[in-house]
Amino acid sequence: MxxxxxxxxxxxxxxxxxxxxxxxxxxxxxxxxxxxxxxxxxxxxxxxKTKEQIILEIVQDICENSWNEIMAFDQQMTQSALISAKSRYDNDAFYHKLFFTLIVFGFTNPSIRQQIGQILATENEHLYNGLKKLWDTSPIEGVSLETWSIFFNALIDGLAIQVMMRDDFDVDAFYQQLEKILQTLHHLGK
Amino acid sequence: MxxxxxxxxxxxxxxxxxxxxxxxxxxxxxxxxxxxxxxxxxxxxxxxKTKEQIILEIVQDICENSWNEIMAFDQQMTQSALISAKSRYDNDAFYHKLFFTLIVFGFTNPSIRQQIGQILATENEHLYNGLKKLWDTSPIEGVSLETWSIFFNALIDGLAIQVMMRDDFDVDAFYQQLEKILQTLHHLGK
Amino acid sequence: MxxxxxxxxxxxxxxxxxxxxxxxxxxxxxxxxxxxxxxxxxxxxxxxKTKEQIILEIVQDICENSWNEIMAFDQQMTQSALISAKSRYDNDAFYHKLFFTLIVFGFTNPSIRQQIGQILATENEHLYNGLKKLWDTSPIEGVSLETWSIFFNALIDGLAIQVMMRDDFDVDAFYQQLEKILQTLHHLGK
Amino acid sequence: MxxxxxxxxxxxxxxxxxxxxxxxxxxxxxxxxxxxxxxxxxxxxxxxKTKEQIILEIVQDICENSWNEIMAFDQQMTQSALISAKSRYDNDAFYHKLFFTLIVFGFTNPSIRQQIGQILATENEHLYNGLKKLWDTSPIEGVSLETWSIFFNALIDGLAIQVMMRDDFDVDAFYQQLEKILQTLHHLGK
DNA sequence: CATGAATGAGGCTTCATTCAT
DNA sequence: TATGAATGAAGCCTCATTCAT
Known part of the structure; x- marks a missing residue:
């Protein structure tokens, strides 16, 4: 022993x-x-020390480590990779389930909530950097790139929910059309 | 007694x-x-009969009742009302917390998961009906109104997360710029 | 209502x-x-009035009513009918299960225990009456008919246990040999 | 703590x-x-693991351990020791109460029922071995020693019931006469 | 370092019982 | 006479946590 x-x-x-x-x-x-x-x-x-400590360290761990892997796509950022990479069900149902679970923990645990907020801010930033490479300027005047990054990050999370909860959700069809939206936005900016 | x-x-x-x-x-x-x-x-x-039954009936109740109240805005649908109504923090942090909590329950409870999927589908439909009134045709060719409704529904949920988890999130500023995005889309369709 | x-x-x-x-x-x-x-x-x-009262009245009911039916065989008493009638599994597994259940209740409930004792005494008496008709005198000197009735009553209950608890108990084979024992006893008395 | x-x-x-x-x-x-x-x-x-498991292990324990003590009399087997040893109230009301309680449990619990059946079979076997030492051959032709062992085992259990449930049961008087029955059987075999 | 035995608080659930209708 | 809603005590069981080894 x-x-x-x-x-x-x-x-x-x-x-x-x-x-x-x-x-x-x-x-x-x-x-x-x-x-x-x-x-x-x-x-x-x-x-x-306690059970809560484990959860806290999970959140920290995600903040520090997981993100790197998930955001590896940063490098070869293309149009729709913007969204798809993090959202494809097969890739990260695990990550998203974990993430949403922690979000719900955050509802009643300020310390977790704050860290999740931090993670979201970091995500926004990553997306912001990606967008800067893709777009010279915002496709729409008066809408900052920061806003676009929040916009897309929210979209990513919201889509994850639909994908995870609806059996009949046609991911591929949706992404094809999403691609068109992004292209249109891209041209608007010229 | x-x-x-x-x-x-x-x-x-x-x-x-x-x-x-x-x-x-x-x-x-x-x-x-x-x-x-x-x-x-x-x-x-x-x-x-059991604790689980309570949770199940909460989900059913939301599906049947709450939705009516929340979607009352259906009537006076305007541009950004599309999104803002359901998302403004003060109005419905309660509803969103409840909703996300049930989503997380759904991760490990198929029966709940399925009902949440149903609710999402209904939400999409409501948004679809709203969009039909606002837009004659889709602002972007090749992107169906159904896709737009999913798009906005996802956006709504994703934004709710940001609003709930980030203290420093400037809701008003974001919605002002969101308004512009919607206007631009609206004009595209002409 | x-x-x-x-x-x-x-x-x-x-x-x-x-x-x-x-x-x-x-x-x-x-x-x-x-x-x-x-x-x-x-x-x-x-x-x-209470749950216990129900159980008590079940015992009383058995004492007063069920017994009559079960002891109907009194009339056509033959050799081994003595034992078989009450013991055949198909006929009265129900009765025996109920009876043993009440016996176990009696272990911790004096009032039930006493009534069960009364039932047993009555059973002994019925068997005594049956024996008197079959045998002029006891087959063995020094062994009273009262003792024989207790003897057979105990045998009946003990066999019921074996029958109820053992899947591989060959009831018919046992009764055939039991018949021989009874015949031998019968002849001893002459 | x-x-x-x-x-x-x-x-x-x-x-x-x-x-x-x-x-x-x-x-x-x-x-x-x-x-x-x-x-x-x-x-x-x-x-x-559960309450039921405790009961199951009690049954197993009886099957494996208690039996040895109870059957110690195997060695100095005499005529009526056959029955009396296991039945005398003072010695083993505890054992018999436990046993009957488990029997009743067995009525609605197949797994317990089966083990009780096993215990009964073992008891029969022990009695069979005892009888073999006492009797060269069966006292009655056509009645096997196996049948006699079941016969006596049933008698033992049935008597235990009478002893436990009836205050006025005269154990000693009964055993004196039982002795005579056994002696008669013994002589029959010669 | 790691474990296994132990704890006690608290959770879900069942149940005998009561009572207004 | 019968019911259905309600109760509160108690039962089984789980769990975070502790501690001697």
Missing amino acids: AKPTGIEKSDLLTAAKQCLVDKGIEKFTLKAVAEQAGVTQGTIYYHF | AKPTGIEKSDLLTAAKQCLVDKGIEKFTLKAVAEQAGVTQGTIYYHF | AKPTGIEKSDLLTAAKQCLVDKGIEKFTLKAVAEQAGVTQGTIYYHF | AKPTGIEKSDLLTAAKQCLVDKGIEKFTLKAVAEQAGVTQGTIYYHF
Whole structure:
């Protein structure tokens, strides 16, 4: 008993994220996390002070790490990649479920809420940088690029909801038309 | 003991909604609902078979009733009313919190998920009807009005998230610029 | 509301017996009895003061009524009818289950225990009367007919247990050999 | 809080048996077991998955352990020891109450019923072995020793019922006459 | 470092019982 | 006479958390 397992905090966080998405908020128990990670409950308490702390660190982790991966598309930004990359169901249902779950946590937990706000701000910024590369100026006068970035970020999240909740949502058809909207906007700017 | 209270199922549902928003998923307990409604836990079980049933009936209730009130703006639909009405924070943070909470419930509960999908479809339809009145044809060729309704519905939900999670979000400034986007789209269609 | 249902105490007792056997002691609830009888729980409280009272009246009912039917075989008493009649599984698994259930109730309820004791005494007496008709004198000197009646009554109950609890119990084979035992005893007495 | 108690599963089972006999099926609560064992309810759930599991393990325990003690008489088997040993009220009212209680549980729980059946089969076997030592051959032609063992086992259980339920049952007088029956059977075999 | 045993508070649920109608 | 709404106590069970080893 009491052998080093070589398990690190990040492993526990990964297990915790998986649990949160798989079981939902109500059944997100430390027992479940421990099982998922292959350790005992006691071990979790060696790494985290409380259950809430785990959730907080998940949020921080997303803020710091996950974002990088998700925003890798930053590089080869094209027209509709703007939106599609983060929204395609297959790629990130997991991420979006996790994200929305944390948002709902945020409703009653100021500290989480604030961090989620921070993440959103960062997302907006990333989109802003992407837009700057694509568009010389805003396609519509009086609408700043900052506003456009918020606009698209909101669109991304809202679409994720539709995709996740509606079985009959035709993602591909929608993106084809979305592409046209973006092209039109692009031409407006010239 | 055991006197009629004159309390009806709808009162319990109202109390339950309030609790769900106030306390969050984890602390959404039947004790809390009972207290909120001014009855005993036993009474709740006289009206609902299980806790899950309460949540299900909340979703159904939203589907059937709440929507009417929220969509009252259907009548005097103007340009940006399209979006703003449902999104203004002060008006319906309650509704949006409730809605997102149920969405997250839906992640792990197929039966709820399906109903939420239904609600989204209905929302899309309402927006579609509003758009038909505003626009003779789609402002952009190849983009159907159905797509636009999904587009705006997603935007509404995504914005709600930003509004709810970010203290520094300047709602008014954003809506002013959103208005311009809508005007531009409107003129495109001519 | 509040219509006479023509339901009488005996109907409720019948329903209660059925529940007791079907659901077992732990799940013997008044709700179950009410459903079985097709009335509401309130109705039960019109006829019985408490749940315990129902059980008590079941015992009394068995003591007074059921016994007559079960002991109808008294008339055509033959050799092994002595035992078989009351023991054949198909005929009275119901009765035996009820009886043993009440016995176990009696372990912790003196008033029930006493009545069960009374029932057993009556059973012994019935068997005694049957034996008197079959045998002029006891087949074994020094063993009274009273003892034989207890002996056979115990055998009947003990066999019922074996029959009820063992799937592989070969009732017919056993009774064939039991018949031989009884015949031998019969001849001993001559 | 949360200090090792040195209590083991077998201690909890012992406490549970005591409760089952003392309080009866209906009042056999985990709270009662916990108090009897001097632990908290939570501790019980650390060792057993459900309440039903406790009952199941009681049955298993009887099957494996108790039997050895009870059947110690196997060694010095004499005539009526055959029956008396297991039946004398003072010795094992506890065991018999427990046993009958479990039988009644078995009525509505197949898994328990099956194990009880197994126990009965084992009892029959033990009696069979005892009989083989006492009797060279069966006292009555056509009646196998297996049948006799079932016969006596049933008698034992049936008598236990009479002894437990009737205050006025004269155990000693009955056993004296039972002895005579056994002697007669013994002589028949010669 | 890590564990397993233990805790106690609290959650969901059932149930006997009551009472106004 | 019968009912349905309501109650509150109690039951089973889960869970975050603690602590000796």
